[in-house]
Amino acid sequence: MRIVLLGPPGSGKGTQAALLKERLDVPHISTGELLRAAVRDQTSLGMKAKAAMDAGELVSDELVLGLIEERMGAADVQSGYLLDGYPRNLSQARALDDVLGRLDLPVEKALALTVDEEQIVTRLARRAEEEGRSDDTEEVVRNRLAVYREQTAPVAGYYADKRLLVEVDGMGSIEEINQRLMAALS
DSSP states (O other): OEEEEEOOTTSSHHHHHHHHHHHHTOOEEEHHHHHHHHHHTTOHHHHHHHHHHHTTOOOOHHHHHHHHHHHHTSGGGTTOEEEESOOOSHHHHHHHHHHHHHTTOOOOEEEEEEOOHHHHHHHHHHHHHHHTOGGGOHHHHHHHHHHIIIIIHHHHHHHHHTTOEEEEEOOSOHHHHHHHHHHHHO
16 A cells, blocks of 8 residues: 555654554655665765755755655565655645656555644643653644645645545544554555
8 A cells, every 4th residue: 555644743643654554564654764864874865965954954855855766666665655744745746746656656545634733732742741842832833733734734635636535533542543544544
């Protein structure tokens, strides 16, 4: 199964991706992890990404897409994948479709976790407290949610237009949410 996992920050994508990876026996592909690995391994794309990051710039869409394309060429991806954290906007969604089409690995399902925003603020405040994270203050979280609504939420509509989107209630226990995700895939 070839899946894109969508949802706002704090919706539980990372937690659910780890469970889905195990249950579906497919690689979990996170763009953040791809970037860190490319920089660590000093690949050509990794060195370009490091230069941008060291200069305080965002890593370009083209570079991230290049990393995804490299990763999608690996043998373990041929039987399926779970892409998490990408695409983040409509331009990236279209470019991703082009790359995956060329590789004959098109997205089969887009799963979107839906969670009440006040619940997200509460979840991330709890995470900030438990993990000592300074990036999960209420003000920062609310800003991240606004950015998500403006830039990333339209990606769900893109996949809905292609009849690939399944919205899944992201409220409840980790296991309840995972059961709903698994049911959405069957």
